[in-house]
Structures are given as C-alpha cells and as structure tokens.
Amino acid sequence: MGFISVFDVIGPNMVGPSSSHTAGAASIALLARKMIGGNIKKVVFTLYGSFAKTYRGHGTDRALLGGILGFDTDNLNIKDSFELAKEAGIEYEFKTNEKETEVHPNTVDIELWNDEDLSLTVRGESRGGGKVMITRINEVEVEFTGEYSALITIHKDKPGVVANITKCLSDCNVNIAFMRLFREDKGATAYSIVESDEKIPKKVLDEIKENQYVQNVMLVQI
Incomplete structure (x- = not known):
C-alpha cells in the first residue's frame, strides 16, 4: 500500500465544495491554459461521468473557467468566473457526454483556442484530494500530473x-x-514530456525548436 499523507485526505487549499469536483477541475484547466499560452479566446469543455452529472451543483463549471482564467484552487474569484470570463472576452461552452463510460468518473476534455490562432485539446482526470492527471493531448495518450515543471515537446518520431x-x-x-x-505510432507524431523539480529556463524552448523534426514546445512552470 502506498503512503497517504494527511494532506491527501484533507486536500489542497481551495474554494469548495469538493476537492475532486472543484479543486481538481481548476487544476486541470489551469494546466491546459499554461500549455497553450497566449490569451484564451474560446474554450469548450466536455464532461464525463460524475462531472457530467453534477458539474453545476458542485461548481465544476466555475472551477474549470477559473482555471482557464489563470486562478489557482484557492482563488476566491472562482465564484465569479462566469462574469470574469465574459469580461475577458472568452467564449465558453459546456457539453456533457454520458454515453462514453470507459473513462475515469471525473474526466474533462478541454478544447482551447488562443489569440495566436493556436488550438489544443487536453483530457484531464481529477483523482481525488485535488490531485490530477493529464491523460491525453491532441488525441495522443500521455501521463503527467502537473506537480512538477514540465516541458512538452511535440515532434516527429525520429532518431536523435x-x-x-x-x-x-543539460546545457x-x-x-x-x-x-x-x-x-x-512508429514514425508518427510523438510527445516527449520532461518533468523537473526546478523551473525550466525559457531559452531551452528556442534551442529545442531548432531541430527540424520539432513541431511545438510547451512549458508548464510550477
């Protein structure tokens, strides 16, 4: 049995009522915002399982929008996220999918567009106690928790x-x-995810982008 700390039981500092349905939702959306960068113009949320059934009552919708606005889990502005999103000019939509059941019960797909005409789709799971897992980026299955700073490189699956x-x-x-x-698939699009317990210098992005097979590099600082 893995070690469970008192903080895993209590959960993070947060705007309630639920660590899974509000804190976790906000964390997933905040990671998605950090990944795409820029100013968000439009976002579509598709909710599954218990997220789909209870998102209004548990404030999951407000928490998700709060994360898109850049709010941490304990930011009191989450309660006003609908109004603040409109003020920021963010177009948003919530959809539910109760037909697909082979997913974690607290799952959300987030499709984002920013002011640089970039789009990104992220799937996240809220796993309790405020902990989350990003499990898909643009239809590719991945795994990272957002507990460390992360460098995500999208590239061709080529040697070197x-x-x-x-x-x-290292440099x-x-x-x-x-x-x-x-x-x-072999030789197709690949995602390399590097997590570090320290901040990653932004200059690394430019150096990595010089490789002819690299399509994009995203930086998530914690």
Missing part, C-alpha cells in the same frame, strides 16, 4: 530528437526528474 532534447536541457543545467515518450 529525444537525445537533442536532453542535451538542450541549461536542468535536472530531469522524469522523462517519458508517448507516440501515435
């Missing part, structure tokens, strides 16, 4: 690309805590 990523990080004295590669 991962080695180049680690070299760029900038970044200590790698975890690194995993996810891909659609």
Whole structure:
C-alpha cells in the first residue's frame, strides 16, 4: 500500500465544495491554459461521468473557467468566473457526454483556442484530494500530473530528437526528474514530456525548436 499523507485526505487549499469536483477541475484547466499560452479566446469543455452529472451543483463549471482564467484552487474569484470570463472576452461552452463510460468518473476534455490562432485539446482526470492527471493531448495518450515543471515537446518520431532534447536541457543545467515518450505510432507524431523539480529556463524552448523534426514546445512552470 502506498503512503497517504494527511494532506491527501484533507486536500489542497481551495474554494469548495469538493476537492475532486472543484479543486481538481481548476487544476486541470489551469494546466491546459499554461500549455497553450497566449490569451484564451474560446474554450469548450466536455464532461464525463460524475462531472457530467453534477458539474453545476458542485461548481465544476466555475472551477474549470477559473482555471482557464489563470486562478489557482484557492482563488476566491472562482465564484465569479462566469462574469470574469465574459469580461475577458472568452467564449465558453459546456457539453456533457454520458454515453462514453470507459473513462475515469471525473474526466474533462478541454478544447482551447488562443489569440495566436493556436488550438489544443487536453483530457484531464481529477483523482481525488485535488490531485490530477493529464491523460491525453491532441488525441495522443500521455501521463503527467502537473506537480512538477514540465516541458512538452511535440515532434516527429525520429532518431536523435529525444537525445537533442536532453542535451538542450543539460546545457541549461536542468535536472530531469522524469522523462517519458508517448507516440501515435512508429514514425508518427510523438510527445516527449520532461518533468523537473526546478523551473525550466525559457531559452531551452528556442534551442529545442531548432531541430527540424520539432513541431511545438510547451512549458508548464510550477
């Protein structure tokens, strides 16, 4: 049995009522916002399982919008996120999917568009106590928790690309805590996710982008 701390039971500092349905939802949306960057113009949320059934009563909708606005789980502005999203010019929509049942009960798909005409789709799961897992990026199955700073590189599955990523990080004295590669298929699009227990310098992004097989690099600072 894994170790469970008192903080896992109590949950994080948050705007209630539920660590799973509000704090977790806000954390997932905040990670999605950090991943795409820029100013968010439009967002569509698709909710599954208990999220779909109870999102209005538990304030999941407000928490998700709060995360998109950049609010942490304990930000009291979450309660006013509908109004603040409208003031920020963010178009938003909530959908439910109760037909797909082979998912974690607290799952949300977030499709985002920013002012640079970039789009991104992220699937997240709220796993209790405010803990979350990002499980899909643009239809590719991935895994990262958002508990560490993360560098996410989208690239062709070609020899030498991962080695180049680690070299760029080493040159900038970044200590790698975890690194995993996810891909659609051999030779297709791949996602390299590097997590570090320290902030990752932004200059790493430019160095990694110089590789001809790299399509995009996203930085999530914690």
